[in-house]
Amino acid sequence: MPAEGERRARILGLLVGAGDGAFGARRLCDVCAEVTTMSGAGIMLMSAEIPDGSLCTTNDMSDLIEQLQYALGEGPCVDAYKQGWPVLEPDLAHAENPRWPAFAAAAVEAGVAAVFAFPLQVGAVRLGALSLCRESRGPLSDDQHAYALVMADVAAQAILVLQADAPPGKLAARLGAGADFHYVVHQASGMVAAQLEVSVAQALVRLRAYAFGNGRPLAEVARDVVDRTLRFDAASGQRDPMP
Amino acid sequence: MPTEVLLAKALVELADTLVADFDVVELLTRLADRCVEILDVGAAGLMLAGPDGELRVMASSSEAMRVLELFELQAEEGPCLDAYRTGKAVTAYDLAADGGSWPRFSAEALAAGFGAVQALPMRLRGTVIGALNLFHVAVGEMRASDVQSAQALADIATIAILQHRASLEAQVLNQQLQHALNSRIVIEQAKGMVAERSGLNMQMAFSALRGYARKHNLRLVAVAEAVIDGSLASSALAPAPAPGRLPGRLPN
Numbered sequence: 315m316p317a318e319g320e321r322r323a324r325i326l327g328l329l330v331g332a333g334d335g336a337f338g339a340r341r342l343c344d345v346c347a348e349v350t351t352m353s354g355a356g357i358m359l360m361s362a363e364i365p366d367g368s369l370c371t372t373n374d375m376s377d378l379i380e381q382l383q384y385a386l387g388e389g390p391c392v393d394a395y396k397q398g399w400p401v402l403e404p405d406l407a408h409a410e411n412p413r414w415p416a417f418a419a420a421a422v423e424a425g426v427a428a429v430f431a432f433p434l435q436v437g438a439v440r441l442g443a444l445s446l447c448r449e450s451r452g453p454l455s456d457d458q459h460a461y462a463l464v465m466a467d468v469a470a471q472a473i474l475v476l477q478a479d480a481p482p483g484k485l486a487a488r489l490g491a492g493a494d495f496h497y498v499v500h501q502a503s504g505m506v507a508a509q510l511e512v513s514v515a516q517a518l519v520r521l522r523a524y525a526f527g528n529g530r531p532l533a534e535v536a537r538d539v540v541d542r543t544l545r546f547d548a549a550s551g552q553r554d555p556m557p
Numbered sequence: 558m559p560t561e562v563l564l565a566k567a568l569v570e571l572a573d574t575l576v577a578d579f580d581v582v583e584l585l586t587r588l589a590d591r592c593v594e595i596l597d598v599g600a601a602g603l604m605l606a607g608p609d610g611e612l613r614v615m616a617s618s619s620e621a622m623r624v625l626e627l628f629e630l631q632a633e634e635g636p637c638l639d640a641y642r643t644g645k646a647v648t649a650y651d652l653a654a655d656g657g658s659w660p661r662f663s664a665e666a667l668a669a670g671f672g673a674v675q676a677l678p679m680r681l682r683g684t685v686i687g688a689l690n691l692f693h694v695a696v697g698e699m700r701a702s703d704v705q706s707a708q709a710l711a712d713i714a715t716i717a718i719l720q721h722r723a724s725l726e727a728q729v730l731n732q733q734l735q736h737a738l739n740s741r742i743v744i745e746q747a748k749g750m751v752a753e754r755s756g757l758n759m760q761m762a763f764s765a766l767r768g769y770a771r772k773h774n775l776r777l778v779a780v781a782e783a784v785i786d787g788s789l790a791s792s793a794l795a796p797a798p799a800p801g802r803l804p805g806r807l808p809n
Contacts, residue, residue, distance in 0.1 A: 359738070366738050437724030439731045474730040477737070483778065485737040495738060497745045501759055504749020504785070514746045514785055540749070540759065
């Protein structure tokens with residue numbers, strides 16, 4: 315097995331090797347999938363134990379992993395971030411210690427068999443988590459695990475370095491391209507807050523509860539609110555979605 | 558206790574100060590005290606370079622004025638300054654004979670009762686952050702093993718300080734990242750609120766927020782926050798005229 319330094323060198327080479335060397339968030343996820351030989355990889359940013367959103371994902375499955383955790387507030391990335399160490403679930407459908415009931419049910423139904431999450435941290439500072447997933451169950455090999463650890467370290471530092479160049483108050487363009495920070499959900503929260511005369515935080519809870527209760531993706535529900543095909547107040551003449 | 562055991566204990570103790578409540582001055586003060594205990598020197602002190610590149614006394618094993626002054630003098634001349642500038646160990650085993658390049662420092666050190674002096678750089682790869690200064694009462698060479706022990710203690714302290722600095726920098730960058738994300742979220746929420754209250758689409762709601770911010774010379778995020786917390790009514794935002802179409806109520 316290669317030593318840590320060799321792994322780091324390979325990762326850095328892949329990151330800056332393609333194109334003009336000005337890599338962004340999407341490249342981080344692609345390189346992560348390549349070195350760990352996993353089809354699905356994603357990077358989630360978090361603050362105060364709540365997902366902020368997804369910096370990048372490599373395929374539909376990894377996108378779903380991130381979307382579910384954002385909508386439900388539970389899952390491997392959330393735990394990896396909170397605990398500060400890797401969270402490994404090599405057999406999601408038959409877990410020894412079932413965690414995340416809502417997340418696991420939806421992920422298994424979508425064909426996810428195994429999922430692994432690694433915290434993104436620089437010293438005592440935690441940024442989020444890196445996730446890996448695939449359609450076949452089974453643990454990561456030692457080599458895959460070692461690559462994931464180095465990748466998480468490189469990604470955490472790269473995110474901070476990329477953000478350091480951004481104008482104050484703005485997300486760095488190279489981080490934002492391809493990211494999903496659920497802006498439509500926040501727009502919908504503002505609308506629902508106005509409809510119900512509640513805080514935006516409460517409105518977001520109502521949106522999440524509605525999506526979960528109706529078995530629909532949160533992003534889709536939010537899109538309906540923004541498109542004005544769904545209202546949360548009884549005055550609209552539609553049925554109140556949260557009686 | 559044999560020197561090796563004392564050294565090992567000191568290294569463990571230093572590593573222990575690296576957890577949670579890291580304090581640079583405390584770490585360096587312990588390091589100075591352990592140098593005196595383990596290495597049989599008269600006094601020890603540490604100087605770190607500030608952002609301006611000037612060396613400052615950070616810790617001393619002795620609070621005696623004469624000793625403290627010896628460190629302060631070295632902002633201008635002395636073995637610490639030389640070790641910091643060259644990144645190499647600097648020694649004068651007989652200050653009366655070899656101290657000529659630092660006339661003021663040598664005179665003061667001899668007057669304070671020290672016969673020999675040594676400065677070890679606090680260095681990690683290319684970065685030199687300061688120097689460890691050892692003062693000996695007797696004239697004569699220091700044992701090679703003691704020099705190695707002193708350098709090991711200085712290296713540990715250097716790594717700790719550099720890690721601490723990197724961690725502080727990461728904290729600041731992470732706060733900036735979070736601030737950027739939160740600003741955008743607040744603006745999206747306010748867009749939704751204005752869109753709902755004033756019957757605008759998202760683009761028009763954004764134009765209204767931005768127009769109000771420009772007109773009143775406010776930051777966009779401050780206007781968005783005021784809308785969210787209710788201190789600024791959506792109706793106070795004049796809808797920006799959209800070219801080719803009239804801003805008005807959209808059908809629900």
